[in-house]
Amino acid sequence: MQSDRSPEIGSTVAIQKNVFNSLLSKLKEQGYEIVGPHVENETLVYAPIAKLEDLPRGFVTEQEAGSFRLVYTGHTRYFDIIPGAQSWKQYLFPSRAELFTLRKADGTWNMETPRPTAPAYAFIGVRGCELAAIQIQDNAFLRGDFTDPIYRAAREKAFILAVNCLHPASTCFCASMGTGPRVEGDADLTLTELEDVFLLNVGSELGRNILSGLPFESASAFVLNAANRGLERAAQQMGRSMDTSDLPDLILNNLDHVHWREIGERCLSCANCTQVCPTCFCWDATDTLSLDGNQTRRERVWDSCFNPGYSYQAGGNTRPTIHSRYRQWMSHKLGTWKVQYGTFGCTGCGRCITWCPAAIDITVEIANLRKEIR
Amino acid sequence: MATHVHSHSPASPTERLLEPVWAEVTAITPEAEGISTYWLKFSDPAVAAAYTFQPGQFNMIYLPGYGEAAISICSDPESTSVIGHSIRFVGNVTRAISRLKVGDVVGVRGPFGSAWPMKEMEGHDVIIACGGIGLPPLRPAIYHIMNHREKFGKVFLLYGARTPKDMLYPTEFEEWERAGIQVQVTVDRADEDWQGQVGVVPMLFYRFRMDAPNSVVLTCGPEIMIRFVVYEGLARRVPADQIYVSLERNMKCGQGSCGHCQLGPYFICKDGPVFRFDTLQPYFNVEEF
Amino acid sequence: MDPLDELRLELQKIPWFRELQIKHLDMLAGITQLRSVKAGEVLFREGDRAGAIYIVLSGRIALDMAVPPRGKIRFHTAEMWEVIGWSSATPVVYQRTASATAVVDGRLAMIDSAKLRELCDQDHDLGYLVMRRLANIVASRLMSSRLQLLDMFADPETKNAK
Numbered sequence: 159m160q161s162d163r164s165p166e167i168g169s170t171v172a173i174q175k176n177v178f179n180s181l182l183s184k185l186k187e188q189g190y191e192i193v194g195p196h197v198e199n200e201t202l203v204y205a206p207i208a209k210l211e212d213l214p215r216g217f218v219t220e221q222e223a224g225s226f227r228l229v230y231t232g233h234t235r236y237f238d239i240i241p242g243a244q245s246w247k248q249y250l251f252p253s254r255a256e257l258f259t260l261r262k263a264d265g266t267w268n269m270e271t272p273r274p275t276a277p278a279y280a281f282i283g284v285r286g287c288e289l290a291a292i293q294i295q296d297n298a299f300l301r302g303d304f305t306d307p308i309y310r311a312a313r314e315k316a317f318i319l320a321v322n323c324l325h326p327a328s329t330c331f332c333a334s335m336g337t338g339p340r341v342e343g344d345a346d347l348t349l350t351e352l353e354d355v356f357l358l359n360v361g362s363e364l365g366r367n368i369l370s371g372l373p374f375e376s377a378s379a380f381v382l383n384a385a386n387r388g389l390e391r392a393a394q395q396m397g398r399s400m401d402t403s404d405l406p407d408l409i410l411n412n413l414d415h416v417h418w419r420e421i422g423e424r425c426l427s428c429a430n431c432t433q434v435c436p437t438c439f440c441w442d443a444t445d446t447l448s449l450d451g452n453q454t455r456r457e458r459v460w461d462s463c464f465n466p467g468y469s470y471q472a473g474g475n476t477r478p479t480i481h482s483r484y485r486q487w488m489s490h491k492l493g494t495w496k497v498q499y500g501t502f503g504c505t506g507c508g509r510c511i512t513w514c515p516a517a518i519d520i521t522v523e524i525a526n527l528r529k530e531i532r
Numbered sequence: 533m534a535t536h537v538h539s540h541s542p543a544s545p546t547e548r549l550l551e552p553v554w555a556e557v558t559a560i561t562p563e564a565e566g567i568s569t570y571w572l573k574f575s576d577p578a579v580a581a582a583y584t585f586q587p588g589q590f591n592m593i594y595l596p597g598y599g600e601a602a603i604s605i606c607s608d609p610e611s612t613s614v615i616g617h618s619i620r621f622v623g624n625v626t627r628a629i630s631r632l633k634v635g636d637v638v639g640v641r642g643p644f645g646s647a648w649p650m651k652e653m654e655g656h657d658v659i660i661a662c663g664g665i666g667l668p669p670l671r672p673a674i675y676h677i678m679n680h681r682e683k684f685g686k687v688f689l690l691y692g693a694r695t696p697k698d699m700l701y702p703t704e705f706e707e708w709e710r711a712g713i714q715v716q717v718t719v720d721r722a723d724e725d726w727q728g729q730v731g732v733v734p735m736l737f738y739r740f741r742m743d744a745p746n747s748v749v750l751t752c753g754p755e756i757m758i759r760f761v762v763y764e765g766l767a768r769r770v771p772a773d774q775i776y777v778s779l780e781r782n783m784k785c786g787q788g789s790c791g792h793c794q795l796g797p798y799f800i801c802k803d804g805p806v807f808r809f810d811t812l813q814p815y816f817n818v819e820e821f
Numbered sequence: 822m823d824p825l826d827e828l829r830l831e832l833q834k835i836p837w838f839r840e841l842q843i844k845h846l847d848m849l850a851g852i853t854q855l856r857s858v859k860a861g862e863v864l865f866r867e868g869d870r871a872g873a874i875y876i877v878l879s880g881r882i883a884l885d886m887a888v889p890p891r892g893k894i895r896f897h898t899a900e901m902w903e904v905i906g907w908s909s910a911t912p913v914v915y916q917r918t919a920s921a922t923a924v925v926d927g928r929l930a931m932i933d934s935a936k937l938r939e940l941c942d943q944d945h946d947l948g949y950l951v952m953r954r955l956a957n958i959v960a961s962r963l964m965s966s967r968l969q970l971l972d973m974f975a976d977p978e979t980k981n982a983k
Contacts, residue, residue: 257551271551304787306789414819440790622978698974721896723894729900734968735965754973
């Protein structure tokens, strides 16, 4: 066991599982607020964690269209659980954030703008699809011509420990979207959990720094092989897939297709899919006025293209029907997003499938649309 | 594409969210029933000095406690000591604006969006076809043409209103005519005292001769009117890339960030509101899109 | 100038007439008269027996309908080279469906409807051209009426605009 050196960037090292607690302590010492998957109130959430034991060891999630179950199987792995409704979006793009508060004094409004003061988060257990989602939101919030200050404040400080997925859920289709199960994006550290050890791939100087001084050894060819085999198996066992070969044209050339109306019959326009989606970035601004009219707080809140008010304009709604709103959502995710940002707005995480109360499945709907057109 | 504007004024910072600068209402001009022009002067002289806009752009007007509304700028782009906004009172924010008095203060962010292609139009005939509250966003273009009249060929203004009393800026038409703009005005309906034309704006295309290949059409108004203006323009062989339309959607942030004003791949607040028609064509006739 | 020559000269200014063969132009000139109108002059009233189709050569003709108790509603004005009273070219419409009033002084070409129908029956080539022209007029007037029906400039929050 060697402990007095730092691993090279790009290398993969192995640590004993209990060493992970030292890694967490080190992050804490450096001022990070550590968040990760955690079982709370009988479900899986992202929450502050302090030690390995806070992770959902022994739990799995069983996910199907319109169905989510947290199940205890007693397995011994800490990172072997597919996420629930929450995503890291809630930290980088909070669902509610104060923009400014105005106070009226002597007939004039004085503006107080809070400096965006997000903590330095350490995200522990970011899946390949979730890392891809963060990078997709980067494209929307950190543009050349406009930078979102709230997002940037949290994003530029965030430490990301990603995790390779070995046991995807049946709603997962990241392999076909090119975002997983192997982590493809830039993480500070990328973890693969084997029965006895954690493998950590060092992705940045920050990651290297956190590992330096901890007991690690080079990953042997045997364990690397085991990890690779596990990832290949995971890709093959993925429950769903999306054929993207003819996207976005399939959608953009068929915006008037009757199939949208058929989906609209089932869709409840509840906006669940957009709230759980890790890439959805739409927001609205609200004013909360004090009763005396002398103070108003302007906030940013998540919005959804499924909300009727979203497309309301002077006296009417440009998308008055549910099918037009569903079409807006899907044609954005898998169509116009690509024109806007060069990628799809979907990473294959499957949340919109699981959390749809009407069990509408984006992979099935795309396949159906394709079938009806041919 | 339409003319994209990259300069940022002190009232449209690139790294702040929805923070307005303050401006005082210096005058209110009633234009028609339910529509008045609000003349705004920035409270901070530095902001006022640095503020410029181009014809077709809009500001977000903020009333604390009510929210914001996207309002086109309707005044002369070469005279920015006060900025004009013709506002129709049809929503929570604009109805609250209707209760403002001279001397009151509002928040302003802007200018936002793309502009009419004033430079590309030089040397061409210009057909400005608009209706109702679609004239205000075109008035800065009219002033620009008047300021640089020699740079443009024949200029036609085709303007439609619901009734004679709904017409905006009627007292200026004569001056525009004197500046060499052929003004054709029509109303949807009138009583028998009305001596002018009755009929819809697209019909006005039947009533003058145009040099279509050399003409640029600018149009703004209700979307249904825009569609039929575009059809008439195309039917008369105006090339699709010489027709420009200004669209309205639910603009909220003005920075292409909040998502509300999307039409296909475009954020109307950033990529529009002014679009060259050929870039919109794939989405133009998709219902409820 | 020979009145018939003057008439032909006037008719040939109208873009549509320029496309006609001389034979057809002569046939139409034979059933057409030139007519001046003064501002305020009523050309015909709703309910009148329909006898002529008018082509505006100059001036402005307004079409109004009397709508009790709202009064007279003006829904269309015809400018140079536009046609009013077109429905009398069809064999089924015998009554004027609106009133036509000159808004300003102007000149009109007045075509006898009954004779026009006769000519079209005798010479189907001419009949085809006339009916095709009428179809264009009807289409543009229908488009215009639809857009007016939509009341597209109405306050979007009022019910009647929806």
